[in-house]
Amino acid sequence: MLEDKKVSKTSLSEIGEFGLIEQIKEGFPIRLETSIKGIGDDAAVLDYGNEKTVVSTDMLVEGVNFSWSYMPLRHLGYKAVVTAISDILAMNAIPKQILVSLALSNRFTLEAVDEIYNGMKYACDKYEIDIVGGDTTSSVNGLVINMTALGSAKAEKISYRKGDVKENDLLVLSGDLGAAFLGLQVLEREAQVTKVNPDNQPDLEQYSYLVERQLKPEARLDIVKLLAEMEIVPTAMIDVSDGLSSEVIHLSKENNIGFNIYEEKIPLDPAVIRTAEEFQINPITCALSGGEDFELLFTIKQEDFEKIKANPYLTVIGHATATGAENYLITKGSEQMIPLTAQGWGTGEEESED
Amino acid sequence: MLEDKKVSKTSLSEIGEFGLIEQIKEGFPIRLETSIKGIGDDAAVLDYGNEKTVVSTDMLVEGVNFSWSYMPLRHLGYKAVVTAISDILAMNAIPKQILVSLALSNRFTLEAVDEIYNGMKYACDKYEIDIVGGDTTSSVNGLVINMTALGSAKAEKISYRKGDVKENDLLVLSGDLGAAFLGLQVLEREAQVTKVNPDNQPDLEQYSYLVERQLKPEARLDIVKLLAEMEIVPTAMIDVSDGLSSEVIHLSKENNIGFNIYEEKIPLDPAVIRTAEEFQINPITCALSGGEDFELLFTIKQEDFEKIKANPYLTVIGHATATGAENYLITKGSEQMIPLTAQGWGTGEEESED
Structure with missing residues (x-):
């Protein structure tokens, strides 16, 4: 490529x-x-x-x-x-x-x-x-x-954003998050260096997963096929293009139901954790607000949990709470409940408005 | 509007x-x-x-x-x-x-x-x-x-560009041509005058048909409904977006058949004839090379002629000649056969490349 x-x-x-x-x-x-x-x-x-x-x-x-x-x-x-x-x-x-x-x-x-x-x-x-x-x-x-x-x-197989989400439905995510956003930070930093020093030979090997997620992301056709094989029809579904936080709020608003998501459940690649530290960003913030991961976020009924629990590509990151409730991030050790906002990274504007 | x-x-x-x-x-x-x-x-x-x-x-x-x-x-x-x-x-x-x-x-x-x-x-x-x-x-x-x-x-109702055109099929056009092109000339001339003299109050009344064809063209849904009522399925069809000449050549190439079109049959509004003269352009050139008329150009079998002959919105402008033949404009009184080219207006380039 x-x-x-x-x-x-x-x-x-x-x-x-x-x-x-x-x-x-x-x-x-x-x-x-x-x-x-x-x-x-x-x-x-x-x-x-x-x-x-x-x-x-x-x-x-x-x-x-x-x-x-x-x-x-x-x-x-x-x-x-x-x-x-x-x-x-x-x-x-x-x-x-x-x-x-x-x-x-x-x-x-x-x-x-x-x-x-x-x-x-x-x-x-x-x-x-x-x-x-x-x-x-x-x-x-x-x-x-x-x-x-x-x-x-x-x-009967189509999953809408405004679906049929019930209290205690599980919130499931494919893959991991934050890598495309950090890949962009790495590439933009290198572009700045190259502008000052055209002989710059960037060594991006340690960032290869992040850069690939930004430059050559994949669409999750495999997950849609997998759901069909497992005979699961998500009760609602959206793709993660603007960051997890924004997508959870979409599902919440469309279905008039709140979600709790658990910080310790959000899947992060080791390269995301390492590089976020280098950029002095909280890696969870990359997952919540960084865009372009193209993972799928969906809700399933409790009884479908058995079908997905052993699957390495799918992670239960939270659940629907109650009709009309707010959306919260539960921090590690259940110490805090932080309300989710649709804020983009850093600018205070919606990501897609940038 | x-x-x-x-x-x-x-x-x-x-x-x-x-x-x-x-x-x-x-x-x-x-x-x-x-x-x-x-x-x-x-x-x-x-x-x-x-x-x-x-x-x-x-x-x-x-x-x-x-x-x-x-x-x-x-x-x-x-x-x-x-x-x-x-x-x-x-x-x-x-x-x-x-x-x-x-x-x-x-x-x-x-x-x-x-x-x-x-x-x-x-x-x-x-x-x-x-x-x-x-x-x-x-x-x-x-x-x-x-x-x-x-x-x-x-x-069975879909008409393709590459259809089933036979020798002697009739070439039919809806509406008239050249007005949208001349409307653009009028508007651009006025915009130039207004640039020099911002108090310019253009009187476009005599050009109203041309300006309307440029600014508020109509799509020929009425013709598609009419064809259904008449039980005609065109043997090939295209819309006139780049000028008649270019569209005839498309139909010719796709169907490997030549067309003769007749200058005196090409429908022109009186405002087109009058304004083309004012701009010192041949009005037929406006029809052949001016774009954006959004009329429909199609071929029908000879035997469908009876169904359309009295219709004021449809004009037979020519016919398919022979497999592999070239395309010609037959001038008034059959004096000349001019080969059709896809040349756009004035630039020598294809219109859609402008």
Whole structure:
């Protein structure tokens, strides 16, 4: 996944929009039976038979959602796909197709666009999805990517944010948290050093897990498949894109129920604990307020606990308390109950407003 | 549809992203039975039963696809919806839902965003579609809008670009062409005059049809409904977004068949003829190369001619000639056969590359 240093530079005006579309189309033959018609018509045609269609859209803006100073183009393409399909997975649905819109300034070459699509192709292969359409336009400056993802699920399997959460339902999290946020801190620190000293050869080996979680995150298709195998339908579900605290508050508000989460249960990778210390941040704060982990957060009935308890990818981090109750973080040893807030890291604003 | 001069200015950071989403959600309650879940979850859920899902996406970039110097925000919202659903109609499908992504710089106020959504609401009411999702993010400068439209159709009713066009199939166009292009010329001329003389009070009355076609175009839902009533399934179809010439060439290439179109048959409004003369442009060139008319261009079997011949909204402008043949414009009195090219207006580049 490392980016090659290309020497060839083809301006996009040489190949033209239709040439570019043709090239993209060749790189993404459709593979799914549900993709009846893909790139190259006014619209794509999909067949979901008696399943429900699930659809979501996300916009990524250069200088806001990503920066070239640390984000290779191929990783950007990969991450754009992951961002898109994570919302479909958060409905307990299977992602099937994506549509990609790009606005490109004239500093982008064909080779640069190829790199973005190569990353997308890598992700499409991994998650077995088709690119079935998109749009390409110019931008005055910078790059804007918009991703639309479609998926499907049987009606009775879909997990909404506003679900059917009952008192004492368990709050379950996949994977671990805080790594993507710390990966970004590491990359931004190195970018600053490189600005002052262009010969800087960063040794990021000790941060490799964090950097990978930031640059090449994964969407939890495995968890949605696992839940189906275990015959669990979460009573509510959301993906962790803005930090655990914000997502717990979403579930709480939508279901009019409070949650207690336990500090000692929140899964943290050793690299998160070590690096948070280096940056003098509480690692729990990274988990609560750092975004982009793309893990799934969901509630299950008490009686489903037996099915998940031995699973290394799933952790019960808390439970629903009572209708209308507030949300609390219970600190280690049950010493304190701290009310959860949707505050982003440091700025006092919501993370997604940054 | 004229924009009110608002005095109230609410910065978006005051209301926050979640506040903005809440407000948008309240303004767009879902109306269709096929929209099971709309704004406010990780993804929307749609139900198309045994029909096929048709989906398309379009990106509109400030300074590239529109300019504030002539485009009021409410019209921009309206036109964004029309642009999106026109692609669904071009598949002979019925548009049902849209998803809207906005990237906004900090010069936008809540009132400005409201104006955009007011225009979208007006269009959603007119075309009976639901907004079921979207994304809102910051931009470094300028506004970017991405629209994703979904619709549905029975499999046997869908008209593809690459269809089943036979020799002597008739080439049919809805409405008339060239007006949106000339409307843009008029608006840009006035914007230049206003730059030099801010007291300029443009009298656009004689150009009202042209300006309306540019600022508030309509998507031809009526034509798709009409075709269903007439029991016509076009053998191929496309919408005219880049100019007639480019669209004829698309149909030709996809179906490996040539077309002859007749200059005297191309429908032009009297205002197009008059204003083209004023700008010293051939009005046929406006029809061939001017974009954004959002009319439908399609082929039908010879035997369907009886069904459409009396219809004032439909004009037979030519016919398919032979497999592998070139495309020609036959001038008035059959004096000349001019090969069609995809050249945009003036620049020698493809229009959509501008």
